[in-house]
Amino acid sequence: MTGKTHIMGGIASAAAVVHYQHYDPTIFIIAGAFGAVLPDICHGGSKIGRRFPLISKVINTIFGHRTFTHSLLFLLLVGYLLTLFTDNSSIIMGVLVGMVSHFILDAATKNGIKLFYPVSITIRFPITTKTGGTVENIVLLGLTLVTIYFGKDLIL
Template sequence: MFKTHVAFGFLAGILSLHYLNPLNQIMFIALVLLGATLPDIDHPNSKLGSKFKFIGFLFEHRGFFHSFLVIPLISLAIYYFTHSYTYIMPLGIGYASHLVSDAVTKEGIMPLHPLTRLRVRGFVRTGGALEYIFFFGVLVFAVYRTISL
């Protein structure tokens, strides 16, 4: 779910602030959150995907856009347009956080699509009780980390 991806992305962002020490922490977190919402662009019913329905039409949901192989491609594209490394790390962290949190769901992801359709899956049902517990756990931890920054 959208809010779980945002919460998990926020946590990944807060934790990586500690190691990466970016110049602009607010922008860094904002880019992590953007990255965390990007993969569901392939889902016509998601917040982002409903605005880019043609992508959901062209690409299978949780296919190409839910592969770790997309991250270097997007990074190259960003570098090509911005000539800066500033955006690559936070967007990549957010993107990866989305894929990791989708990988623990029953539907899972194909982390190396389109090279192989090998699927990685967990036991969390999307929208189920466990996801809510996960969401609130991550939220509480993220808020705690933010306060202690």
């Protein structure tokens, strides 16, 4: 999926979660958007990879794309590291929700993800789509509608 779809996926997921939970909506949704692009730090052409090219290059050289940074291991590591730097549950959980949305969206692509890295099993949905294609645009529209639905009662 493209960066814009991941960002909207993170925002939509965060808006849905914050609708039912008691997190700070603004912080949670911003953290969700950040978490939604974080796994692509392994790809130099991604939104976050272009912002941090050296880190992206190192991670890609060591792990490749859609392996470690698209795994439950990375999710746990990020969660742990966040608890070392903040006790704000809206930030921590927002980032993690955004990351999970990223994993789900990339599992819907033909390449899938290595969710159980270092085990080299590729996880993908039975029906997949091409990154940047028409189906992705429909998904983006759906995520936008989810955001509007859950966000309409939030004051940001």
